Amino acid sequence: MAESDGVQEQAAPYGGGAGGQKRVRTRHFQQAKRDGVKIVGLTSYDFLSAQVFDRAGIDFLLVGDSAGNTVFGYDTTLAVTVDELIPLTRAVARAAKRALVVADLPFGSYETNPREAVHTAIRFMKETGAHAVKLEGGERSAEQIRRIVEAGIPVMAHIGYTPQSEHGLGGHVIQARGDAGAEQLLRDARAVEQAGAFAVVLEMVPSDSAKRVTEALSIPTLSVGAGPHCDGQLLVWSDWAGMTSGRIPKFVKQYAQLAQTLEDAAVAFRADVSSGAYPAPEHEYQ
Numbered sequence: 001m002a003e004s005d006g007v008q009e010q011a012a013p014y015g016g017g018a019g020g021q022k023r024v025r026t027r028h029f030q031q032a033k034r035d036g037v038k039i040v041g042l043t044s045y046d047f048l049s050a051q052v053f054d055r056a057g058i059d060f061l062l063v064g065d066s067a068g069n070t071v072f073g074y075d076t077t078l079a080v081t082v083d084e085l086i087p088l089t090r091a092v093a094r095a096a097k098r099a100l101v102v103a104d105l106p107f108g109s110y111e112t113n114p115r116e117a118v119h120t121a122i123r124f125m126k127e128t129g130a131h132a133v134k135l136e137g138g139e140r141s142a143e144q145i146r147r148i149v150e151a152g153i154p155v156m157a158h159i160g161y162t163p164q165s166e167h168g169l170g171g172h173v174i175q176a177r178g179d180a181g182a183e184q185l186l187r188d189a190r191a192v193e194q195a196g197a198f199a200v201v202l203e204m205v206p207s208d209s210a211k212r213v214t215e216a217l218s219i220p221t222l223s224v225g226a227g228p229h230c231d232g233q234l235l236v237w238s239d240w241a242g243m244t245s246g247r248i249p250k251f252v253k254q255y256a257q258l259a260q261t262l263e264d265a266a267v268a269f270r271a272d273v274s275s276g277a278y279p280a281p282e283h284e285y286q
Contacts, residue, residue: 024059024100026132026154026198032059032231033220039199039232041222042240045071045088049237050095060100062134062156062234063089065107065164070238077163080106082120086127093129102156103130107164110135110144117144121153134201136162138188142195149196157192160185160226161204176205182212189213189221201234202226204251225251 032039044050044061053061067088068080082105089103103124110117121133132154135141145155160175176185185205192200199220202210207227214221214230223230235252238244242257272278 023098026100028059028100029199029220029231030218033218039220039222041232041234042237043070043235044092044095044237047091047095050092050099050101053237054096054099058099059232060102060234061092061096062102063092063104063130064134064236065104066236070236070244078107082106082109082123086124089124089128089130093131100132101128101130102132102134103128105133105135110141111137114144114147118147118151118153121148121155122151125153132156132198134158136164138185139191142191145192145195145197155192155195155197156222157195157197157200158203159188159192159200160202160224163203172204174204174206176209182206182209185209186213186216189217193217193219199232202230204249225249 029039031037039059040057041060041062042053042058043064043066044053045063045067050061063085065077065080065085067085068074068077071088072080072084074080085104085106089101093101105117105120105124109120117135124130124133133148134156135144135148136158137144138157138159141157145157148155161173176182185202186209189200189202197219199222200213200217201222201224202213203224203226205226207229210221210223210226211229220231222232222234224234236244239248239252240255242254243259245259248254269278
């Protein structure tokens with residue numbers, strides 16, 4: 001949907017790519033679920049990648065605490081701080097003209113009490129230009145979500161496998177297996193919906209469990225390794241683009257091999273400089 005002078009116009013279907021509505025809003029997530037249109041998200045941590053993804057028509061950009069791994073080189077996301085994520089989020093928000101920008105609240109910035117959660121969320125909104133925040137946890141984080149939403153800040157929830165709790169979960173372990181696990185996932189999903197979240201990420205859960213949650217909720221579900229039945233899909237861009245080395249999660253489809261492309265380009269550049277082929281006359285100023 002596009003908006004012009006307060007009048008809604010049918011410019012392109014929601015999620016129809018660049019050239020659709022001027023800005024994706026949280027209400028468009030609800031519209032997408034109602035109309036059966038898949039929501040598409042990628043992580044982003046810098047101005048240039050955000051520009052590319054925004055032009056491509058990606059619906060939302062998550063400045064994830066996965067920056068701990070992809071930007072800062074930490075072993076886990078636990079070490080990431082608010083002060084580290086704020087400049088990354090600010091850069092992405094500056095680049096995004098259409099996409100909704102969601103800021104991840106890092107570990108230790110919202111768990112203690114709802115007041116701390118609201119304070120952290122306000123910092124991100126005031127200092128970055130983000131449009132929403134995301135935090136992990138279902139029933140255990142429901143009160144934090146409710147208080148942030150009451151402060152006028154949209155919240156994307158995150159349940160299933162929650163990376164900030166990886167030590168408590170025993171590592172990268174698929175969640176919501178078996179009847180008890182599926183029931184807990186559904187309780188967590190209903191808790192965040194009732195608390196006011198506008199969408200919920202389901203990470204590393206069986207497809208059947210994700211389908212059950214998707215059918216039970218009125219808010220959209222976003223899959224990170226939760227199968228095809230969710231209302232949308234989200235991937236870490238460095239995994240998706242072939243920048244990540246080492247183990248790649250089973251649910252990731254790599255749409256490019258940028259690491260190899262960059263390595264090949266660097267080897268060619270080194271060879272040209274060593275041989276004197278670069279700079280050539282066309283690269284000189286006269």
